[in-house]
Amino acid sequence: MPKSLSPRKSPARSAVKAAPASQEAASAQLAGEVFITRQVHFNSAHRLHNPTKSAEWNREQYGMCNAVHGHNYVLEIVVAGVPDPVTGYVVDLGDLKKIMNDAVADRCDHRDLAEVEFLKGVLLSTENLTIAFWREIEPRLPAGRLHCVRLYETPRNFAEYFGPSAR
Numbered sequence: 001m002p003k004s005l006s007p008r009k010s011p012a013r014s015a016v017k018a019a020p021a022s023q024e025a026a027s028a029q030l031a032g033e034v035f036i037t038r039q040v041h042f043n044s045a046h047r048l049h050n051p052t053k054s055a056e057w058n059r060e061q062y063g064m065c066n067a068v069h070g071h072n073y074v075l076e077i078v079v080a081g082v083p084d085p086v087t088g089y090v091v092d093l094g095d096l097k098k099i100m101n102d103a104v105a106d107r108c109d110h111r112d113l114a115e116v117e118f119l120k121g122v123l124l125s126t127e128n129l130t131i132a133f134w135r136e137i138e139p140r141l142p143a144g145r146l147h148c149v150r151l152y153e154t155p156r157n158f159a160e161y162f163g164p165s166a167r
Contacts, residue, residue: 047067076148080147
């Protein structure tokens with residue numbers, strides 16, 4: 001058969017033949033723990049005020065932050081785990097977004113944090129908020145383990161909490 005009339009391999013046919021090797025490579029389980037991070041944003045107001053202390057003590061201790069004021073918070077959580085051999089995920093980031101919104105962001109957004117049910121009675125410092133947010137998020141995780149809750153009050157001020165067993 002003349003060269004010009006010989007059958008040519010189509011790109012689709014080549015891809016079909018190469019698929020088994022690609023599928024094998026894609027399903028290989030790689031060993032190792034991975035840390036994934038997800039961020040959500042919300043805007044809230046709070047006041048730093050210790051009700052067991054005098055008004056004067058609170059003004060001296062907290063200054064302008066003793067008045068109700070707002071922040072554009074950025075909440076990050078870090079989840080640690082080994083990727084699932086089927087999905088390759090430690091936890092689906094879409095699921096993580098929903099958990100963070102349901103547990104914290106939707107409940108706190110455009111609210112005075114003193115009025116949020118799970119924060120009632122909490123001294124609303126960034127440090128205490130990270131602990132409270134951990135308690136709301138951690139039991140909702142379907143996979144992996146919560147490694148860190150990081151809350152940015154401003155781009156330069158943030159707190160991190162590594163859980164009750166961290167020392």
